[in-house]
Amino acid sequence: MNPFLSKILIDVARKQLEKTKIDKPISKKEIEPLVRRLHVELSHAIKEYIFIAIGVFSAGFGLKGFLLPNSFIDGGATGISLLLENVTALDLSVLLIIVNGPFIYLASKTIGNKFAIKSIIAIAFLAIVVHFVDYPTITEDKLLIAVFGGFFLGLGIGMSMRGGSVIDGTEVLAIYLGRKLSLTIGDVLLLINILIFSVGAYVLSMETALYAILTYLSAAKTVDFVVDGVEEYVGVTIISNKHKEMRIMLTQKLRRACTIYAGRGGYGSSGESYDKDIIYTIVTRLELAKLQTEIDKIDRNAFVVMGVVKDLKGGMIKKKPLKNQH
Template identity: 85%
Template sequence: MNPLFSKILIDIARKQLEKKQTNKPISKKQIVPLVRNLQVEIAHAIKEYIFIIIGVFSAGFGLKGFLLPNKFIDGGATGISLLLENTTSIQLGILLILVNLPFIFLASKTIGKKFAIKSIVAIAFLAIVVHFVNYPIITEDKLLIAVFGGFFLGLGIGMSMRGGSVIDGTEVLAIYLARKLSLTIGDVLLIINILIFSVGAYILSIEIALYAILTYLVAGRTVDFVVDGVEEYVGVTIISEKHEELRLTLTKKLRRACTIYAGRGGYGSSGESYEKDIIYTVITRLELAKLQTEIDKIDKNAFIIMGVVKDLKGGMIKKKPLKDEH
């Protein structure tokens, strides 16, 4: 690592410790884990923002290279923005921000402020890209527009999700409503998009609405391919020697419930089995990046198994409330 960068991290860690213990001397043993945590935070943040940047430029290409010049629409908040752009004189960049703002506010309440801030940055960046970047118009063939416009838009949405944010806020609304109603997140998204396409058929034309459905389907499949489905929970099994530290991070910092299995390692240093605790938790896809960051801070060599969870019932799926929350 660059010596100057290391010195900056050490100074930041020292200042954090000085705030916590004003009258006690600070040892190197205290600074080292803080510096390591900062290194992991920065590395993960860089990776996540690279995903977001790629996602924004991909979505911008789908919008300006295919959909926007040909008066096509899509589903979700992007579809609402495109529909309004076709019926008003307001520029698409402004509409993308205005339409997504209520969803981002909802995200700050249901998912977290960090996620909401990253999403605001991603949406604002997309608005800038759509307004200022001149993408070439690729084709005027309606089928190609629907298919490839949906592909690049879905790729952009998926990459942004991989970076821990959204550039289309309807997924957040769907997650919120699914918790309140007896519906799956997929059902809520379907209802929202049926309404958007119905309005599109009335205002524009039935043909445009039908192509919009095709665009939406392609975009949805692309998102599934990139992130394995935002509407699904992920079951995470963690096997680590530092299982107690990981358990405390899950329950105290991430406020997630977990289950501890009493397991046995099959091949120890002497070739014999040995006892070890195994952690299992269930989180949303949008929280996965944060969980991986926290695990890396504690044990980079932790063995992690992740699998999509199709159905959930009972238990503590939502975040545990803080003690000072009422």
């Protein structure tokens, strides 16, 4: 840790402890855990705001370099703002704040105030970038505008989400309505965007609305790519009578970490159960075929359950050779 930053964090920690311990000496052991927590919070906050800044400039490039000069629209709150910009005299930077305002208020009630505050900062920053930064117009080819405008806009939305905020508030509305109407978030977003594209077809043209759908698909795919990551992981649960051989195969041959937990079978001719070890491991999509081959070599009747893992943190996923379990 930087010595100057360390001194600041120690002073902040000491002041926080002084509020709770009046007329009592503060020991070093009491300060150190608080300093570590403050350091983690600060480092995470810096990383999150870097993500948001990258996202804002990327979205600004998608809007002013591709969509805005060619009167294109997108889905979501950004699409509503672009649509209104085409039919009103208001500037896009103003419309982004006005349109997202109700969604951010909803976010404060649905998700939390911290998320809402970060989203307000991100959207205000985007409005400033759109208003003051002059991006060059990249192309007038409609297909390139739709694909790459959607790509850079989706990259911006995804990076902002990685930073713990939104620059397009329709996701918040989708979460809220999904809870109220027992619909999935994807279904709600689809309905919202169908409405936006329908209005776009009526106000602008059918061709513009069709290109807007292409822009939206490009942006949505990019958001998934940025948020979920480049490498998709699969969680694999293996139940087999040859669990010892399975564990050795995973840890020694494939060099993958695994977690073993105790289980009891509940199926049999008279309902008897028996103890067995259940193995859980995580592999990438590219390693899945090799894992299945090795499992079949040991026990073709092994019960294997696989599911996509959206996010990972910590553990021993990528370190080779693997010496510990995750």
